[in-house]
Amino acid sequence: MNSIKDMVMNEIVIEKSRFITYLFPVEDAIKAKEIITELNKKYQDATHVVYAFITENDVRSNDNGEPKGTAGMPTLEVLRKENMINVLAVTIRYFGGIKLGAGGLVRAYTKGVSDAMKNAVITHEEEITEISITTTYKDSFYLDKNLSLSRNTLKTFDDKVTYNITLLKKDLEKFKELFINLKDEYAFNVIDERKEFI
Secondary structure, eight states: OEEESSOEEEEEEETTEEEEEEEEEOSSHHHHHHHHHHHHHHTTTSSEEEEEEEOSSOEEEEOTTSSTTSSHHHHHHHHHHTTBOSEEEEEEEEOOSOOOHHHHHHHHHHHHHHHHHHHSOEEEEEEEEEEEEEEOHHHHHHHHHTOTTOSEEEEEESSSEEEEEEEEGGGHHHHHGGGGGOOSOOEEEEEEEEEEEO
16 A cells, blocks of 8 residues: 655646645544645635545545536545555646536546646555564674664663664564574564554
8 A cells, every 4th residue: 555755736727727636644534624624714715625535444535516426536546546545635626717528527637636646755555563682782783783674773771782673574584684693692572563654
């Protein structure tokens, strides 16, 4: 699954109608609805405020007065095609006086979201493993030189050195190969396994 890192805004003009598209990362439907409410206030003079979002527990779209299936659903289809999750897409339309027809509307809303997606920083869902390693001071120098696979490392010092290391689950076996070269005893534990967008 994919998501986006930050909010993105894009504007296109088709047959004198302005289509302003926003993409937002959202953690749930509550946050998506809050943003939609804010944009409705900000663009209260707009002809239509169309949206679609996909979160882990909810999928919704709304044509907001456009002919049924010509705005919200095409917006949602772009998100699905890009394998998105936890993303809200909102397109504000200012009617320019020329009717686009059903096909034209579908193309316009699809283009608005697709163009915005091109400007987004895409993040990918990865399986993350957090591990704990306790070793001697002597071997800690060796580990310090070989932590390139780790995404985050926290060290604590006592009679031994304990590392809390976060890395991609797919790199775990490769990381374990480092331990073959440790001279002294060490303790290894998996603390947590989760998914994150990176």
